[in-house]
Amino acid sequence: MDNLIMEEIEVLQAIFQDDIAFDPELLWLTYFVNKTLALEIFLDENYPIVMPQFKVHFGEEKFTEEKIIAFANEHVGSQMLYDLIVYFKEIVEEEIKKTPVISNKANVLCSFFLKGSCKFANKCHNLHTENKKEITENKKETIENKKEPTEKLTFKKFTDTESEKEKKKPMKTAINVINRILWDESLPAENFIVGYIDRFTGIKEKKFTDFSWEDIASVDDFVSLAIPKHRIQYFKYRTAKVWDKTVRLDKIFNSTGD
Numbered sequence: 001m002d003n004l005i006m007e008e009i010e011v012l013q014a015i016f017q018d019d020i021a022f023d024p025e026l027l028w029l030t031y032f033v034n035k036t037l038a039l040e041i042f043l044d045e046n047y048p049i050v051m052p053q054f055k056v057h058f059g060e061e062k063f064t065e066e067k068i069i070a071f072a073n074e075h076v077g078s079q080m081l082y083d084l085i086v087y088f089k090e091i092v093e094e095e096i097k098k099t100p101v102i103s104n105k106a107n108v109l110c111s112f113f114l115k116g117s118c119k120f121a122n123k124c125h126n127l128h129t130e131n132k133k134e135i136t137e138n139k140k141e142t143i144e145n146k147k148e149p150t151e152k153l154t155f156k157k158f159t160d161t162e163s164e165k166e167k168k169k170p171m172k173t174a175i176n177v178i179n180r181i182l183w184d185e186s187l188p189a190e191n192f193i194v195g196y197i198d199r200f201t202g203i204k205e206k207k208f209t210d211f212s213w214e215d216i217a218s219v220d221d222f223v224s225l226a227i228p229k230h231r232i233q234y235f236k237y238r239t240a241k242v243w244d245k246t247v248r249l250d251k252i253f254n255s256t257g258d
Helices: 003-019 061-073 081-098 132-147 160-166 174-183
Strands: 020-023 028-032 038-042 053-057 192-198 202-207 232-237 240-244
Touching (some): 003 081, 028 081, 053 061
Antiparallel strands (some): 020 028, 028 038, 038 053
8 A cells, every 4th residue: 555645544543533444455434424424435546646436425425426526536636535524524514504403302291201200301302291281282283383394305406507606616735835836936935834744743834945845755754854745734924824725725826716
């Protein structure tokens, strides 16, 4: 297995901890939102040149997988796992917000309450009351609710026009920022700071010019400082952040449109 893949997995495990499971033999990564919501990512040996395959356990799976695949297509050639997981979390959170909260309180009198032996108190799904009028009113309310047409929960499928408006623009990657700083003479490299994840100490900052930006496989670790690009979290110009992938900030290219 490629060392770069393993390094990327280790970073994810440090960030998401028990929410990440990885099988190194199958190159099978799973991110768990909870016991029923998950994103499975099947890596190819030639990742990130070859896009991963996906299996979604959430909502309208085909619709969500299409969004994940489209997102991944935009990032082929660079480490994308962290951004994929964050994007999946955003989809889940948006859909959960649309889900109506349905009360599971039954309109059935608790027989254990009448005997004085219900152990669930206010958490009991059945009614705790000796008031016959209240029981009757609750039954009437239940019948009325059954008569009302229930609104079916559906996930909105965007038309091409809507998706263009509402889908987030793909953000320029850390590699794009590095190349811009290296080749754009109007951006003095010595004024830039790189914030990155150290596997042992967390977020660290170093001057941009302290790093070797060649292919990491060709860098001598004893002579030069080099890191995998997916560990980069942000860039600062002097003291101000100008690119931060965790909050989709991009003042270098303005690729997010913010």
